[in-house]
Amino acid sequence: MDGRRARNVLGVSSDAGPDEIRRAFRARALVIHPDHGGDRAAFSELMDAFDALRTAEPRRPLFRALPKTGPRVDVYDSAPRTRPRRDFADVLRAAATRLA
Numbered sequence: 001m002d003g004r005r006a007r008n009v010l011g012v013s014s015d016a017g018p019d020e021i022r023r024a025f026r027a028r029a030l031v032i033h034p035d036h037g038g039d040r041a042a043f044s045e046l047m048d049a050f051d052a053l054r055t056a057e058p059r060r061p062l063f064r065a066l067p068k069t070g071p072r073v074d075v076y077d078s079a080p081r082t083r084p085r086r087d088f089a090d091v092l093r094a095a096a097t098r099l100a
Contacts, residue, residue, distance in 0.1 A: 001045075001048050001049055001052045002052070003052065003053065003056060005049070006048075006049035006050075006052040006053050007049075007053070009028075009045055009046060009049035010024045010025055010028060010046070010049050010050065010053070011024055011028065012024045018054075021050070021053050021054070025046065025049075025050045028046055029043070029046060032046060
């Protein structure tokens with residue numbers, strides 16, 4: 001039994017968690033159990049639906065969380081590890097001292 005049919009049998013939404021699925025199964029089982037006057041085939045279908053959803057893999061999120069960006073901080077140092085920004089004047093001074 002596929003997940004969509006199983007969710008329809010249990011009467012749960014597509015984003016229902018394991019607790020909600022279990023509660024819906026128990027509520028439906030009380031109503032359609034053969035000992036309570038229900039149909040044996042309907043109860044068997046309910047059991048198949050519950051087993052299909054219980055053993056299914058949990059759904060993965062569509063988007064993964066993006067890694068946090070920003071300056072890296074060393075464990076022992078509180079200052080961020082970024083390159084010092086050099087102005088154009090600093091570049092000219094460094095070039096002039098090399099040429100001299």
